[in-house]
Amino acid sequence: NAGVTQTPKFQVLKTGQSMTLQCAQDMNHEYMSWYRQDPGMGLRLIHYSVGAGITDQGEVPNGYNVSRSTTEDFPLRLLSAAPSQTSVYFCASSPGGRNTGELFFGEGSRLTVL
Amino acid sequence: QQQVKQSPQSLIVQKGGISIINCAYENTAFDYFPWYQQFPGKGPALLIAIRPDVSEKKEGRFTISFNKSAKQFSLHIMDSQPGDSATYFCAARKNTGFQKLVFGTGTRLLVSP
Numbered sequence: 001n002a003g004v005t006q007t008p009k010f011q012v013l014k015t016g017q018s019m020t021l022q023c024a025q026d027m028n029h030e031y032m033s034w035y036r037q038d039p040g041m042g043l044r045l046i047h048y049s050v051g052a053g054i055t056d057q058g059e060v061p062n063g064y065n066v067s068r069s070t071t072e073d074f075p076l077r078l079l080s081a082a083p084s085q086t087s088v089y090f091c092a093s094s095p096g097g098r099n100t101g102e103l104f105f106g107e108g109s110r111l112t113v114l
Numbered sequence: 115q116q117q118v119k120q121s122p123q124s125l126i127v128q129k130g131g132i133s134i135i136n137c138a139y140e141n142t143a144f145d146y147f148p149w150y151q152q153f154p155g156k157g158p159a160l161l162i163a164i165r166p167d168v169s170e171k172k173e174g175r176f177t178i179s180f181n182k183s184a185k186q187f188s189l190h191i192m193d194s195q196p197g198d199s200a201t202y203f204c205a206a207r208k209n210t211g212f213q214k215l216v217f218g219t220g221t222r223l224l225v226s227p
Contacts (some may be wrong), residue, residue: 004157006137031212035217040219040220041219042118042120042180042217042219042220043158043203043215043217043219044217045215046183048212050212056212058214065162086195089155090158092157102148102159102160102163103150103158103204105158105159106158107155107156107157108155108156108205
């Protein structure tokens with residue numbers, strides 16, 4: 001089982017460029033989410049989805065877009081990259097319902113915006 | 115604002131010693147408190163978790179102690195090993211339909227041989 005797969009692992013962008021971070025999960029999980037990890041700030045929720053066609057904003061959504069057309073995929077789009085978006089991005093999935101709060105994370109995508 | 119405060123930021127423990135990481139929260143709507151372990155270059159992975167109706171949970175060398183009245187919880191790693199060297203995040207979940215976890219700022223643990 002691959003679990004949660006993120007691509008690319010590394011990316012360098014110039015200010016103003018756009019790009020999409022890809023996330024795919026093969027566990028048939030209902031919930032998916034994107035976090036960013038910055039030194040001294042832990043992990044902060046950007047956007048999340050509770051099912052195909054349903055997305056919502058997290059704690060730090062500005063500058064990012066998401067969509068969820070299938071259960072498996074949850075891409076994160078940076079519309080116009082800014083240096084403040086330099087970070088490590090993690091995609092996570094979890095089963096639906098309230099029985100478990102366990103998140104399954106991908107290995108991360110390290111983004112540098114110059 | 116930081117809803118879950120974690121300390122210390124970094125910790126060095128000798129092999130065989132006890133590692134202790136503390137977290138505090140304010141929001142009484144939190145109903146689930148997990149700890150995640152992250153190795154360099156990897157994503158976080160669930161280590162152990164507790165619900166507020168229990169004061170302690172132990173899994174092998176890892177124990178969560180939970181003090182509901184003080185709104186504090188801590189992770190204890192007994193007989194710490196070099197392989198435990200990682201970053202540890204505490205987290206808390208609000209009792210909503212989605213597992214919207216709020217994470218602490220992380221503790222980088224180094225266990226010296």
